[in-house]
Amino acid sequence: MLDSVTDLRALLKDPTLLATKAYVAGEWIDADDGATFEVINPARGDVICSVPDLDRAETARAIAAADKARHEWAARTGKERAAVLRKWHDLMVENADDLAAILTAEMGKPLAEAKGEVVYGASFIEWFAEEAKRIYGETIPGHQRDKRITVIKQPIGVAASITPWNFPNAMITRKAGPALAVGCGFVARPAAETPLSALAMAVLAERAGVPAGVFSVITSKKSSAIGKEFCENHAVRKLTFTGSTEVGRILLRQAADQVMKCSMELGGNAPFIVFDDADLDKAVEGAMISKFRNNGQTCVCANRIYVQAGVYDAFAEKLSAAVAKLNVGDGLKDGVTTGPLINESAVEKVEEHIADALAGGGKVVTGGKRHALGGTFFEPTVVTGITPAMKVSTEETFGPLAPLFKFDTEEEVIQLANNTIFGLASYFYARDIGRITRVQEGLEYGMVGVNTGLISTEVAPFGGVKQSGLGREGSHHGVEDYLEMKYICLSV
Numbered sequence: 451m452l453d454s455v456t457d458l459r460a461l462l463k464d465p466t467l468l469a470t471k472a473y474v475a476g477e478w479i480d481a482d483d484g485a486t487f488e489v490i491n492p493a494r495g496d497v498i499c500s501v502p503d504l505d506r507a508e509t510a511r512a513i514a515a516a517d518k519a520r521h522e523w524a525a526r527t528g529k530e531r532a533a534v535l536r537k538w539h540d541l542m543v544e545n546a547d548d549l550a551a552i553l554t555a556e557m558g559k560p561l562a563e564a565k566g567e568v569v570y571g572a573s574f575i576e577w578f579a580e581e582a583k584r585i586y587g588e589t590i591p592g593h594q595r596d597k598r599i600t601v602i603k604q605p606i607g608v609a610a611s612i613t614p615w616n617f618p619n620a621m622i623t624r625k626a627g628p629a630l631a632v633g634c635g636f637v638a639r640p641a642a643e644t645p646l647s648a649l650a651m652a653v654l655a656e657r658a659g660v661p662a663g664v665f666s667v668i669t670s671k672k673s674s675a676i677g678k679e680f681c682e683n684h685a686v687r688k689l690t691f692t693g694s695t696e697v698g699r700i701l702l703r704q705a706a707d708q709v710m711k712c713s714m715e716l717g718g719n720a721p722f723i724v725f726d727d728a729d730l731d732k733a734v735e736g737a738m739i740s741k742f743r744n745n746g747q748t749c750v751c752a753n754r755i756y757v758q759a760g761v762y763d764a765f766a767e768k769l770s771a772a773v774a775k776l777n778v779g780d781g782l783k784d785g786v787t788t789g790p791l792i793n794e795s796a797v798e799k800v801e802e803h804i805a806d807a808l809a810g811g812g813k814v815v816t817g818g819k820r821h822a823l824g825g826t827f828f829e830p831t832v833v834t835g836i837t838p839a840m841k842v843s844t845e846e847t848f849g850p851l852a853p854l855f856k857f858d859t860e861e862e863v864i865q866l867a868n869n870t871i872f873g874l875a876s877y878f879y880a881r882d883i884g885r886i887t888r889v890q891e892g893l894e895y896g897m898v899g900v901n902t903g904l905i906s907t908e909v910a911p912f913g914g915v916k917q918s919g920l921g922r923e924g925s926h927h928g929v930e931d932y933l934e935m936k937y938i939c940l941s942v
């Protein structure tokens with residue numbers, strides 16, 4: 451088991467997977483001006499390595515290469531593209547241990563979770579390899595005797611991707627999978643905190659036979675500049691973003707000038723509702739997964755936990771007992787269930803939400819402060835007595851804080867749950883079929899987990915409503931955002 455990142459490369463079965471150059475137009479390059487930035491292990495504060503700090507010129511070259519290479523790639527049959535994607539998937543799975551170690555080193559999540567993300571990420575490549583063979587069109591009965599109408603679907607062109615640090619593998623494959631499956635060119639810009647997972651995927655893409663130029667990885671701390679290049683470069687026809695709603699708004703405004711097709715997977719504020727007819731043990735199990743997966747750093751984490759009055763105390767006691775068992779530590783060490791937060795500002799956000807709750811009368815049941823390990827480690831926390839006036843009710847904590855609200859009626863909790871600008875994921879536990887039907891239909895969210903706290907899968911459409919995003923990723927719906935529909939009217 452890995453216990454150090456001082457020389458991560460020495461710990462890998464295949465050290466060549468730890469790439470430290472950017473991947474542009476099929477070449478491994480430095481920045482034009484030689485600039486680099488450090489990649490830090492959040493658990494120890496170690497510098498893992500440095501990577502090039504690219505700017506708009508290098509990004510423009512990646513886009514031009516994608517715009518050139520995509521034509522031959524799109525001219526291949528879906529079956530031919532599928533074979534390359536399948537090989538890419540197989541290489542990811544074969545190298546999952548190394549990809550997980552790299553992911554944990556740069557992001558901090560425990561190895562077991564990192565391995566899970568690698569397999570989850572690869573599942574999108576597998577899924578869209580299969581979809582590549584099923585990009586169907588249609589024929590429509592003509593509106594006049596001499597007219598024959600057909601509709602075909604063609605790849606949109608060059609797709610540009612901007613992704614966050616919390617799932618540095620799966621957020622890229624969830625986009626690159628459909629894009630490459632239909633014949634697009636793809637330029638990825640991963641978060642500066644976590645570029646190594648994307649570079650490792652590029653190493654494997656090359657080995658799988660993805661043609662030079664079809665897939666590039668831009669490493670850069672100049673996130674705004676790269677985003678502007680993506681939005682202003684006329685060869686880019688599709689922008690796909692996963693991250694905060696705040697940044698999503700910036701990108702949508704920038705992309706509007708080109709009327710660019712955009713997919714947005716943005717912030718969330720998930721309600722997790724426990725009714726008095728719920729199986730409380732299953733509800734606690736679901737809350738632990740939904741709230742504490744990735745140390746609370748996912749957009750679909752339970753952000754508000756509503757418990758009906760009759761079971762509030764029992765649920766709070768059971769949940770707190772489960773939370774107290776979490777093992778906080780370096781994700782590279784055996785048995786650790788909870789790693790560090792990504793950075794200091796993430797810790798400060800959790801502290802801010804806890805302090806605000808206590809000021810409003812909330813009570814810490816377990817946790818509540820920075821962990822004795824120091825750095826960005828934080829005690830998994832449960833706070834009772836939460837009210838809608840508190841910050842945690844309207845802001846995404848993105849950390850290990852479980853705030854428990856008490857409610858009385860079904861109507862009240864649906865109104866509370868829907869009272870947010872977000873609409874990504876939601877969850878509830880109940881057993882009465884009438885209640886389940888009413889609540890699942892009443893929640894204004896893109897995704898609803900009923901008696902489960904884990905809903906993410908490649909087979910289902912992932913995405914939000916309201917200010918949680920635009921479009922869906924995964925499932926057979928996931929290819930649509932990378933296709934243009936063409937209507938052909940033939941006069942015979």
Ligand SMILES: NC(=O)C1=CN([C@@H]2O[C@H](COP(=O)(O)OP(=O)(O)OC[C@H]3O[C@@H](n4cnc5c(N)ncnc54)[C@H](OP(=O)(O)O)[C@@H]3O)[C@@H](O)[C@H]2O)C=CC1
Pocket residue numbers: 612613614615616639640641642643670671673674675676677678692693694695697698700701714715716717718748749846848874918919
């Ligand atoms: N709906 C979903 O699936 C997901 C949503 N999120 C949401 O994102 C937030 C946490 O992730 P976080 O990474 O902090 O989100 P951010 O939105 O800050 O960053 C996301 C990505 O956007 C880049 N970025 C930041 N500013 C700009 C800009 N002006 N132009 C172009 N790119 C930019 C970042 O680069 P850099 O970091 O290098 O500055 C990063 O790669 C939470 O709100 C969470 O809910 C996160 C993951 C999934």
Ligand SMILES: O=C(O)[C@H](O)CS(=O)(=O)O
Pocket residue numbers: 616617620621692747748749750906912
């Ligand atoms: O970035 C995220 O939060 C992911 O979308 C969460 S998931 O897909 O792994 O659930």
